Amino acid sequence: MKVLVLQLARLGDIFQTWPALRALQRQGAEVHVLVRPRFRAAAAGCDGIARIHEFQTDKILTPILKHPVEGLRPSLDELDALLHHLDSENFDKIINLSFSPLSSWMTFDLAMRANARSKPLATVGYTRHIDGSLAIPDDASAYFFAQVGYRAQTGATEAVNRLSLPRIFATIAGVDPVEADWRSPDNLGQLSSEINLPRDFVAIHIGASDEAKTLDALQWAAIAARLFRGTKLPVVLLGATGEIAKANSILCTSARLGVSSLISLVGKTDIAELFSILDRASLLVAGDSALVQIASLTGTKVLNLSSNTVSHWETGPAVSGSRILVYGETVPAADTVLSEALKLLIGVDPDLKASLNSDSHADRVVQGPLEPVTNFTNNAHVDFLWQLISAIYLGTPVPRADDSRIQSALQQWIEIRQIEYHQLSALRDNRGDAKQIGSILDRIDQLTQLLIEAEPRLAPIYRWWTTERIRFGPAPRVELLEKYIALNTQLEAVLLSLRENEERRDGQQLDL
Amino acid sequence: MKSTRENLHMTEQPNASSFGTLLAVPKSSKQLAAEADRLQLLVRLSDAAARIREETELIQRTSFADPAGRLLRILGEAVEEQRLGSVSLERDQK
Numbered sequence: 343m344k345v346l347v348l349q350l351a352r353l354g355d356i357f358q359t360w361p362a363l364r365a366l367q368r369q370g371a372e373v374h375v376l377v378r379p380r381f382r383a384a385a386a387g388c389d390g391i392a393r394i395h396e397f398q399t400d401k402i403l404t405p406i407l408k409h410p411v412e413g414l415r416p417s418l419d420e421l422d423a424l425l426h427h428l429d430s431e432n433f434d435k436i437i438n439l440s441f442s443p444l445s446s447w448m449t450f451d452l453a454m455r456a457n458a459r460s461k462p463l464a465t466v467g468y469t470r471h472i473d474g475s476l477a478i479p480d481d482a483s484a485y486f487f488a489q490v491g492y493r494a495q496t497g498a499t500e501a502v503n504r505l506s507l508p509r510i511f512a513t514i515a516g517v518d519p520v521e522a523d524w525r526s527p528d529n530l531g532q533l534s535s536e537i538n539l540p541r542d543f544v545a546i547h548i549g550a551s552d553e554a555k556t557l558d559a560l561q562w563a564a565i566a567a568r569l570f571r572g573t574k575l576p577v578v579l580l581g582a583t584g585e586i587a588k589a590n591s592i593l594c595t596s597a598r599l600g601v602s603s604l605i606s607l608v609g610k611t612d613i614a615e616l617f618s619i620l621d622r623a624s625l626l627v628a629g630d631s632a633l634v635q636i637a638s639l640t641g642t643k644v645l646n647l648s649s650n651t652v653s654h655w656e657t658g659p660a661v662s663g664s665r666i667l668v669y670g671e672t673v674p675a676a677d678t679v680l681s682e683a684l685k686l687l688i689g690v691d692p693d694l695k696a697s698l699n700s701d702s703h704a705d706r707v708v709q710g711p712l713e714p715v716t717n718f719t720n721n722a723h724v725d726f727l728w729q730l731i732s733a734i735y736l737g738t739p740v741p742r743a744d745d746s747r748i749q750s751a752l753q754q755w756i757e758i759r760q761i762e763y764h765q766l767s768a769l770r771d772n773r774g775d776a777k778q779i780g781s782i783l784d785r786i787d788q789l790t791q792l793l794i795e796a797e798p799r800l801a802p803i804y805r806w807w808t809t810e811r812i813r814f815g816p817a818p819r820v821e822l823l824e825k826y827i828a829l830n831t832q833l834e835a836v837l838l839s840l841r842e843n844e845e846r847r848d849g850q851q852l853d854l
Numbered sequence: 855m856k857s858t859r860e861n862l863h864m865t866e867q868p869n870a871s872s873f874g875t876l877l878a879v880p881k882s883s884k885q886l887a888a889e890a891d892r893l894q895l896l897v898r899l900s901d902a903a904a905r906i907r908e909e910t911e912l913i914q915r916t917s918f919a920d921p922a923g924r925l926l927r928i929l930g931e932a933v934e935e936q937r938l939g940s941v942s943l944e945r946d947q948k
Contacts, residue, residue, distance in 0.1 A: 403932060407898040410905040417902075418925050421932075425925075444931040451924045474918050474927070762858075783858040811858075826858070 345371045346433045347515070348449065348467070349385070350397055350440040352551055353613075354657060356384035357635035358507045359439055361524055361711070363390035365517035366437075374431065383613040384632075387527035395428060429455040437515050438467025441483075441491055446470055450477070466514055471815040478813050481735075482513040488809035489731055489802065490656065501653030502727040502802065504715050506660070524660055524711045526640045530621055531614035537607060539622055540576040544569050544683065545642075547628035548588055548608065549581040555649055556629030559588045561673050563595035565627065568676035569683055570601045575624060580616065580633060581608035625686050627679065634659050638711065643686045647674055648705075660711035665704040678703045723799075730840070731802045740839045743799075751797035752841040755790065759837065762786045763830045770823040803840075807833050899937045906930045 345366060349359050356377060366373050367390040376395045377385050385394050402420045405413035429452060438449045450470035456463035466480040468487075478484045489503045490510070512519045533539070546566055550556035557565070562579075570577045579589050589608035596604055611619065616633065620626060621640040628634050628644060630652040637644045637659060644659035646666045654666045665682050667674045682704055706716070717732065718725055729741035743749060765782050768774040794804045807829070814825050910926050918924050 399932065399936070402929070403902070403936065406902040406905065406929070406933070407895075410898075410901040413902075414905055414909060417929055418922075421925055421929055422921075425928075442931075442935070444928065444935055447924065447928045447931055450918070451921070451928060454919070454921070454924065470918065472918055780859045787857045787859075 343371045343434045344432065345373050345435045345437060346395075346428065346431065346452075347373060347375045348436065348438045348440045348445045349375055349377055350442065350445050353381050353384045353632035354551070354635045355439075355507070356381055357632060357639060358657070359511050360388045360390065360639060361508045361519035362439075362512040362515045362517055363388055364523040365512060365519040366390065366515055367392075368523075369517060371435075374433070376428070387614060387617060389528050397424065425451055425455065428452060429459075432461065433463060435464040435466070436469075438465070438469065438483075439511050439514060441468055441486060446476060466516065473816045475815060476812060477815055478809070480514060482510060484809050484813060485735055486510055486514070487812075488805040489735075490653075492805055493653075500724065500727075501655060502724060502731060503653065504655040504728050504732075506658070506711070507656045508660070508711065510656075519712070521711055524639055524641075526617055526621055527614075530618045533615055533618050537610065537615065537619070539578065539619065540605075541622075542624045543576040543578050543605075543622075544573060544687075545578050545580055545620060545623040545626045545633075547580045547626065547631050547633040548592060549585040550629045550631040555652055556631060557647065557673050559591035560595060562588075563592045563599065564676040565679045566592060566604055567596040567599040567601040568680045569627065570596075570604065572680040573683060573687055575687070577604050578619070578623070579604060579606045579608050580611065580619065583609040585609065625683060627683065630654075630657060637661065645679065645683050645686055647679070654706065658706070659708055662708060662710040662713075664708040666706040666708070667703060668705040674703070726799060727802055730799075731806075733839075734803065734806050734836065743840050748797060748799055749841060751793060751800060752837055755793055755800065756834065756837050756841070758786055758789055758793070759830060759834055763827065763834075766823055766827050766830060770820065770827065803833075803836055806836075896937065899933055902933045903930065903937065906933065 347359065347363065347366075349356050356375075359375075363373050363375070372392045373390055374393045374395060375385050375391050376397055379396045379398055379400075382394060382396060385391055398420075402417055402424070405416035405420070407413065425448070433452070433456075436449050436452055438445050446468035447470060449465050449467060453463050453465050453469065467483050469477045469479065471477045478487055485505075492498065493501065508519065508524075546562065546569070548556065548559075548562050566577050566579070569575075579592060581589055586609040589606045593604055593606060596602070607619070613636075616636055617640060620633065620637050620642045623637075623642050626633060626637045626642050626644045627647070628637075629647050630649055634644050634646055634657070638661055641661055643661050644664040646654060646659050646664065648654040648658060648666050648668050650668050650670045654668065658664075658666055663686060665686060667678065667682060682702075685702070685704075706719075715732070715736075717729055717738075726741050726743075729738070732738040733740040743752065762783065765774075765779050765786070769776065769779050790804070794801055810829050810832075811826070814822060817825070906926055906929055910923075910930070918927070
């Protein structure tokens with residue numbers, strides 16, 4: 343089978359796609375990927391890929407940006423040329439792992455082109471219906487839309503999903519990765535002669551795609567100096583060309599703290615070299631950055647300083663033993679970082695045991711790339727939300743909804759649902775005034791939204807329900823009505839299970 | 855998101871064929887070298903987006919069974935991604 347994977351996101355997302363790509367290849371697929379030119383190097387090292395195609399944004403957009411009137415046709419021609427080229431590859435399946443409007447339209451267009459040639463083309467991931475509305479054909483992408491993608495849409499920072507992106511990607515692709523799919527390129531590149539690395543060292547990635555996902559220069563300097571003194575290991579700074587000034591600031595500040603021997607490779611490495619460097623590192627200390635994903639492939643343990651605006655469940659390190667410190671307004675203290683780093687370095691130097699403080703500050707210790715999903719943490723509120731999601735999508739027991747407030751909200755939603763059921767049934771049976779029914783259905787939509795705003799613990803159910811309605815797509819009215827009624831009945835099952843679970847005091851499972 | 859009534863074609867207005875922006879593509883942290891360059895790019899992107907919208911309106915019935923309609927929509931989405939600042943055009947050229 344010949345497969346095209348659309349991965350038009352950034353470096354970290356491409357690295358997190360490697361396990362799925364390898365699993366696809368292992369199944370016998372010829373795997374092609376479409377990436378942006380700037381991030382091609384992130385795909386180049388993956389042995390699961392037969393061919394890399396590029397979405398050349400500059401080539402496509404430059405004509406219309408230079409001349410909005412005369413440039414429209416040349417831009418369209420460039421775009422058509424790319425899509426024609428992809429269509430000529432005669433793929434059997436498109437896997438869209440980009441979750442964007444652009445990629446959804448491209449997936450749809452390729453499917454339509456194949457259809458025009460009477461070529462069957464399966465698609466998974468976001469695409470479009472013939473009327474242009476969003477289509478989400480597979481359940482895994484619907485999960486992403488409902489429980490992961492909503493954060494980008496709404497600006498919500500609370501991360502409830504606990505499935506990692508590599509596992510979500512693999513599920514969408516229809517494959518089961520194994521631990522061995524998290525590995526370096528088969529041929530690790532040679533380091534340039536200018537890069538002299540010590541035998542054992544701690545690597546620090548000082549940057550990220552967004553400054554909000556990493557620490558500032560002063561914070562990194564304090565941590566680097568503390569790590570150097572506390573671990574007795576050389577410390578190597580890593581980062582991109584645009585972070586050289588930041589690196590210099592870190593070097594100056596750490597020198598004032600009495601540590602003048604940090605090694606900076608900031609702006610001096612390409613992606614292939616980063617693999618080689620991290621492969622040799624004893625530990626990587628980093629914010630929420632693509633180097634965490636590279637370390638997951640090289641098998642390097644990570645101490646991840648993770649902003650609470652990012653989901654470490656989704657994009658955190660994968661190597662067993664890696665530790666995650668989550669921070670909000672206050673970044674972890676240098677002593678805390680050292681304490682956690684020492685726990686990770688014990689295997690490297692047993693003498694460090696003497697310095698070890700057994701108290702753990704880590705919010706999570708990773709068990710491996712395919713670790714069992716964690717249902718219980720020290721945050722009962724978020725645990726409840728995750729358990730609710732897990733019950734809906736993974737068939738695990740329904741959590742208990744103990745307090746009277748949520749029970750009251752559930753009862754109200756059940757009553758609203760019953761009204762909707764009667765209105766939809768009347769519409770289906772041509773009973774009653776359609777205009778009046780329409781007004782009632784509008785009001786039901788509004789009331790439901792207000793109810794969820796008042797009781798946000800029910801939001802995961804609401805997101806599941808609204809996503810399923812989006813998935814219906816255009817259809818004859820009678821068919822749509824039947825789908826709405828069926829979904830209404832499913833919603834009732836979910837709400838009743840949650841309400842009754844409080845009365846039964848045991849874990850029910852949903853049968854959706 | 856469409857309401858129940860809209861989905862069941864109970865409105866008197868034409869159904870919107872555009873889903874609109876689905877997701878905000880993750881933003882890049884790298885900033886354009888100068889504020890003037892950034893503003894100029896935004897102006898050019900806005901002009902491009904307006905031109906694409908004009909063309910779309912010229913097609914009397916936007917049918918996505920028609921390749922031209924799809925191409926316009928894809929180009930529009932690519933322009934919109936740039937406007938959101940997700941991936942800089944200049945950086946793609948490196």
